[in-house]
Amino acid sequence: KHSYFNQSPRAVQKSGLRPILFGAIVSRENKTTREILHFHCLLIYKQTPISLTLEVMGSAKTLKRRRTQALKPESPKSVIEFDDEEEIDYSDVYCEKCHSGSAADKLLLCDKCDRGFHIFCLKPVLVSVPKGAWFCPSCNNQVKKLKKFPLVQTKIIDFFRIQKPSELVEKPNKDNRKRRKSLLVAKKKRKLLPFTPSEEPKRRLEQMASLATAMKACRMVEFNNELTYIRGMAPRSENSAVLEKGGMQVLSKEDSDTLKLCKNMMERGEGPPLMVVLTLRKDKFIKDLTIITEYTGDVDYLKNREYGDGDSMMTLLSADDSSQSLVICPDERGNIARFINGINNHTPEGKKKQNLKCVRFDIDGEARVLLIANRDIPRGERFTVEADKFIKDLTIITEYTGDVDYLKNREYGDGDSMMTLLSADDSSQSLVICPDERGNIARFINGINNHTPEGKKKQNLKCVRFDIDGEARVLLIANRDIPRGERLYYDYNGYEHEYPTEHFV
Template sequence: MVVSLRRRTQATNPRSDLPRSLAVAFDSELDTVCEECSSGKQPAKLLLCDKCDKGFHLFCLRPILVSVPKGSWFCPSCSQHQIPKSFPLVQTKLIDFFRIKRGPASTSPESCIGKKRKRTSLVMSKKKRKLLPYIPTVDPQRRLEQMASLATALRASSTEFRNELTYVSGKAPRSANKAVLEKGGMQVLSKQDAEALALCKNMMDRGECPPLMVVFDPYEGFTVEADRCIKDLTIITEYVGDVDYLSNREDDYDGDSMMTLLHASDPLQCLVICPDKRSNIARFISGINNHTPEGRKKQNLKCVRFNVNGEARVLLVANRDISKGERLYYDYNGYEHEYPTEHFV
């Protein structure tokens, strides 16, 4: 099971260098109420606008905020928040944005899967539970629209597109990513599943993206929808970003979508994926509210960590058949339940 890093909504001790959005959590004498619900309860989750000084609960904002933002924060009125401007639907711009490799198209995963299924019985297929590569949309124009939707979200969040784990100076080196350090051991990705993952990577490099659309919802913010039917056990994407030591992120008040990569026995060897600077579509796939039965019913993805050639990797995989137009959700917490997902939708 995957372990997620608990993103923090308040600090343990008052500090002068904290953003003003955290001030309410440390001053019980402030008579501040939320502009949306008119309540002053849960002060630790009440933000102050750095311009007008009005208060807003994290969970009353639209889109909701699931953690206290780092640095200055401005309310919807003061920030004049607007729907992000769409990325130009121009093929050359998209090719440059995603660094697409020009060349012959890769082998169709749909035809490959069909051939394999003819040689195996239904019973064997169920027993082995092999991962499937995603099947790109056939229409090239629609694929451009899918890529443009992701480019829009990445640009709006000031995130560079990367489709692999990145190791940058000042954070954890690649040599620190050793799956053997996983507490209790980590499951090894089989040869056939590794081939499916490699095929997904190859297709993405050539612009044959997963059949997904990133949409902007006034309540959820950026979220991801299936743009065609997706079968159970299909690889949706790898969870990527900068790799860092968990110990370096303990005081990260924003913690934008950080995910555990390596849960080592030694806390100093624990690693997390930080997608705030470099990432792919995984950053915009939503977590469910796992505090309610209704929330769990929406879960259609699972987040699984694998040992791939000695390194820890995180995959998002369909855990049931997904219909076209269905939004993608997974349990952000995994087997930990410390993160306050009650504010997820």
């Protein structure tokens, strides 16, 4: 018997039965009636649970589909036969890769699209037929969805180690509201402001769930809102702000109190009003040697653009006579190539990350530039952070936290979010923050090159290092008003004295 509960005709067809090709006896069971129906008449009863039994020569046979065989569409004259093992015998099967029907016991059937594949034709090759559901490469990308952290208050409280769970559901204490309000009044003497959490408890839970989802997806070990010192890395005693080359600015007493207020709010489950969102970088798997795009834009002489502020110029022609050299300028006209990042491939990390080649060709006598995959590129995703409500200028967003280690130990590492904590005269004493395993929302906030017009326009945070009680710490601070829904970007390389962020690795 096969039971169908509110299923579509497509679902009925996928069971292995071909309802419109032949008649069959089907029982619709209820207390008073028993009706005989064709399979293609089941649409009449699609809202009613139906038990189906196929009657063959007076005896009922249970239908099974062999998931190791791929089925080809049947002709109208095809006949269904049953073997001794009560399985449908599909004699005409084939592999989507080699288009061969040989080695039928090695044919694997996709549980989504029903197409067949030899286990030895897949890349990587499968040793045997896997147990449970299996999906072909094209369906696999659609099936793999980000596993969201459950929006359950108790689980979120445990994940972030919130101290007072009751405050997530109760109305804020009046005294606390007054005290916070007094700090939010930007007096002349006050430099930094505390963030203002979202008022609705449910919204705060959703914000924390988005962060927990991102951390789990990136396989981070735990959330930690403080710098962590792990055995085998740099000890806490090495984090001395006096070792900073050229000195480090000291966080004032008032601003230190503001930072403590922010930390206390986070411990109560009242974090900054931020939402972590997932964005796609590559929409599907890309093969090696695939042409990605041509690099297009306005063509100009290099001599005209030598001191321009364009951030995406590409050499088109490098002539012996430099006055004849040409560049492509995609600032006003161009295509997606403008937004693909370049990388320094003269470092081990750069060589590892590089996946495209920028190649110049002579095409019909003209110079042209193509971007070509230089290896297989898997489908990729990344997380970004958006403001979930309006954020004022000079608001403390978060401290940059993670494991503290020596720069010398991480110089050639593959960490994508390292931040310099201490830049000492003696490079062996320089420290970095590594949020790969432990950290907070700072890991998912994007850096940006603010030495370009576009970068300056997008930047809305400052990455600032302070001497706090003798230790070096890094804060992310709003450098302008940030509207709700805007993505957060901090500067890679601002060189102002007040915000020395050239330390970014």
